[in-house]
C-alpha cells in the first residue's frame with residue numbers, strides 16, 4: 001500500500017496497542033514520565049561515567065547504586081537495524097501494516113539503543129547508519145495518557 | 155576436582171524416543187496433556203522399559219504439564235527428580251536433556267524423561283501479541299511500537315547480521331528449502347507432500363522483513379519425549395544407544411538487556427557455548443556428521459551455524475546452499491526431519507528425536523555412517539543450549 005493510500009491516522013500505528021508502563025517494581029518510571037515532557041532520558045553512572053539502557057537498579061559496569069541517575073540526552077541517533085512488518089500480530093494492527101520499526105543507537109549517550117517506529121512512508125528504503133531524530137508522539141486521549149518516542153530521518 | 159574432570163561426557167545415553175501424531179495448530183483431537191502422556195508412554199516403549207520405571211522429569215519453556223500430574227496418571231510409585239529449564243522459546247531443548255543427564259550422573263534418578271507438549275490451539279499462541287491495556291517493564295519499550303511476536307523480536311538481529319556480513323536472502327532460503335526437502339521423505343511431517351521450491355519461497359508473503367512466511371517456524375499441536383538412562387544400562391536396552399558426548403547451556407554478556415541493548419546484538423547467542431561444547435566432546439565442527447539446528451526463524455539458524463564454526467560469517471553466501479544442507483551427501487546435512495519449519499514445531503524436541511535417529515541409523519533422511527550428531531537449541535533467546543550425541547561413549 002503506497003503512503004498516499006494509507007488511512008488518515010492520528011498516530012503512526014492504529015490505536016488499540018497496549019500503552020507503556022514502568023516495571024511493576026518501578027523501574028523505568030522516570031523515563032516514561034520524561035517522555036510526557038518531550039525529554040529523552042537514559043541512565044548515567046556518575047561513578048564510572050557510563051551510560052546504561054534499559055534501566056537497571058544499579059550500574060552494571062561498576063555496581064554503584066547511588067551514582068546512577070537519569071540524564072537528559074540529545075534526541076538524535078542513527079539507525080542500527082530495522083524491520084518492515086507485514087503481518088498484524090495484534091488485532092489493532094489489522095489496518096496498520098506495513099509499518100516500520102527501527103533500532104536507533106544514540107552516539108551522544110554511549111551508543112545505547114532504543115526501539116521505535118520510523119515515521120513517513122512505511123515502504124521507504126531504510127538504510128542502516130542513517131541519522132534520525134526523535135519525535136514525541138503524545139497519546140493524550142488514552143487512559144492512562146502516554147507518549148511514545150518515534151523517529152524520523154533528519 | 156577440575157572442571158575438565160567434572161564432565162557428563164559418555165556417562166548417559168538417550169535410550170528411547172516417543173512422539174505423537176504431529177498436527178497443524180488447533181487440529182489435535184487430544185488435549186495437550188494427553189499428547190504428553192502418549193509421547194512419554196511411547197518413549198518408554200521404544201526404550202523397552204515399563205513407563206513406571208521413570209523416576210525423573212525434565213522439561214523447558216514453562217511446560218504446562220507437570221511431573222506430578224504425569225506421574226499420577228501413570229501411577230509411578232515415586233519420582234526423585236523434577237526440573238524446569240528457565241527461558242522461553244526452544245532455548246531449553248538441549249538444556250533439558252543436559253539437566254536430565256546431570257541428574258542421572260549425580261545419582262538423583264535412574265530413568266529420566268525429557269518431554270514437551272504443545273497444543274497452541276488450546277492455549278495462547280506464540281505468534282500473537284498481548285491483549286491488554288498497558289504493558290509493563292521490558293515490553294513497554296517494544297510492544298507499543300508493534301514489536302511483540304517472536305518474528306518481530308528477532309528480525310532486527312538478523313537484519314544487522316546480514317548488513318555486517320553481506321549475507322543475502324538466498325542464504326536464508328537455502329535453510330528453508332533444505333527443511334522442506336527433507337520433510338518430503340518424512341511421513342510424520344506436517345509438510346509431507348507439500349514441496350517448496352525457490353520460486354514459491356521468493357513469492358511467499360513477508361511476515362516481517364527479512365523473514366518470508368517460509369523463514370518462520372510453524373505453529374503445531376503435538377508431544378515428544380526422550381528417555382535417558384546411564385550409559386552402561388543403555389547398552390543392554392532395546393535400541394542402539396545415543397550417547398551424550400557433551401552439552402552446554404547459557405547466555406553471553408547482557409544478552410537480555412531491555413530495548414534490544416545486548417552489546418553483541420547480531421548473534422544467535424551461541425558464541426560462548428560452542429567452544430565449551432566442542433571442548434567437552436573432544437570434537438570440532440569438522441567432525442559433525444549431521445546437524446539439527448533450532449529454527450524459530452532461518453536467520454537464527456544462519457547465525458547458529460556460523461557461531462558453531464561451520465563457516466566464517468563472510469562465507470555465508472557460498473556455504474548456505476540447498477546442496478550443502480541436503481542429506482545424505484551435503485557438507486552439513488541440516489534439519490533432516492524437516493524440523494520446526496516443515497516437520498512439526500514441537501518446540502525443538504523433535505530435533506533431538508531426529509538427532510537420535512541419525513545415531514541409530516533410522517532417519518527418513520539418513521546420513522551414512524553417522525558418528526557425531528549435533529543439536530543447537532533456541533537461537534537468539536536467553537539462555538540457549540546445545541548437545542552432541544554419538545554412537546560411541548567417547
Ligand SMILES: [Zn+2]
Pocket residue numbers: 045046047048049050059060061062063064
Ligand atoms: Zn558505574
